[in-house]
Amino acid sequence: MSASASRPRPLVAGNWKMNGLKAGLAEARAVIARLAEPGFATGADAMICPPATLLAELATLAKGTRLQVGGQDCHTAVSGANTGDISAQMLADAGVTAVIVGHSERRADHAESSALVRKKAEAALAAGLTPIICIGETAGERQAGLTLQVVRRQLEDSLPSASNPANTVVAYEPVWAIGTGQTPTATDVAEVHAAIRETLVKRLGPGASALRLLYGGSVKASNARELMGVANVDGALVGGASLKASDFLGIFAEAYAS
Ligand code: PEP
Numbered sequence: 001m002s003a004s005a006s007r008p009r010p011l012v013a014g015n016w017k018m019n020g021l022k023a024g025l026a027e028a029r030a031v032i033a034r035l036a037e038p039g040f041a042t043g044a045d046a047m048i049c050p051p052a053t054l055l056a057e058l059a060t061l062a063k064g065t066r067l068q069v070g071g072q073d074c075h076t077a078v079s080g081a082n083t084g085d086i087s088a089q090m091l092a093d094a095g096v097t098a099v100i101v102g103h104s105e106r107r108a109d110h111a112e113s114s115a116l117v118r119k120k121a122e123a124a125l126a127a128g129l130t131p132i133i134c135i136g137e138t139a140g141e142r143q144a145g146l147t148l149q150v151v152r153r154q155l156e157d158s159l160p161s162a163s164n165p166a167n168t169v170v171a172y173e174p175v176w177a178i179g180t181g182q183t184p185t186a187t188d189v190a191e192v193h194a195a196i197r198e199t200l201v202k203r204l205g206p207g208a209s210a211l212r213l214l215y216g217g218s219v220k221a222s223n224a225r226e227l228m229g230v231a232n233v234d235g236a237l238v239g240g241a242s243l244k245a246s247d248f249l250g251i252f253a254e255a256y257a258s
Contacts, residue, residue, distance in 0.1 A: 008212045008213075010255075012044055013214065014248050016051060025061065027245040028061060028067070028245070030246075044235065047068040048242065049070035071100065073120070074086055074090075077123070101134070107134075125163070132169040170196060170213050171215070171216050172214070179218070186230050197213060216237030220247065224254040
């Protein structure tokens with residue numbers, strides 16, 4: 001994943017979550033075809049993180065194209081007696097280059113702590129994958145004025161010591177904005193992303209300005225230009241609007257038309 005010294009190259013990553021049968025790969029094919037058209041959003045990278053059942057097939061389809069493929073989660077171990085889990089090494093073996101870790105749905109539904117998320121991110125790095133580390137406050141935490149405190153703490157505790165600006169991506173996803181159609185204001189996003197960048201610079205040094213910092217939570221074509229235009233927003237993590245090629249591509253067309 002490349003990034004210039006000044007502003008990182010944006011990444012728009014679609015998280016299909018537990019959605020998508022084999023027939024759904026037609027949507028990914030349409031994304032691949034549009035990305036191959038000369039001049040289409042050439043300034044941004046694209047990724048789809050499908051369910052595990054489609055990973056290998058999508059990775060094969062995407063090979064040699066502009067579409068990158070990511071996993072949605074990984075185990076901390078390389079292999080072992082962990083029924084139902086997938087290791088980072090297995091994802092890499094399937095042709096994947098990145099993996100989401102610490103999504104709020106994993107943190108909430110599977111009681112994943114930041115310490116566990118850090119171990120998963122470490123496993124991803126060890127397998128040569130880019131961890132996309134998700135952090136974000138709940139509605140209650142925002143109402144209590146704890147947003148910056150919560151997000152800084154999650155980042156500090158989730159970021160591996162081996163992370164650097166080129167091998168790690170961070171996604172700020174306010175929990176209350178995921179799948180709700182609600183988004184923070186551009187001013188609120190700017191405040192949180194500035195705080196995250198500051199924390200990253202403290203941890204990684206001034207080169208942390210090159211680490212890709214995504215915003216996620218109800219991103220769609222109609223709000224993409226505004227949200228992607230906010231300082232320190234280097235792309236998006238997209239749920240619902242990534243399932244249909246036309247919706248996903250609309251985000252690129254609005255925010256990264258070239
Ligand atoms: C997500 O779950 O990462 C997400 C951002 O979902 P949505 O875009 O649907 O809010």
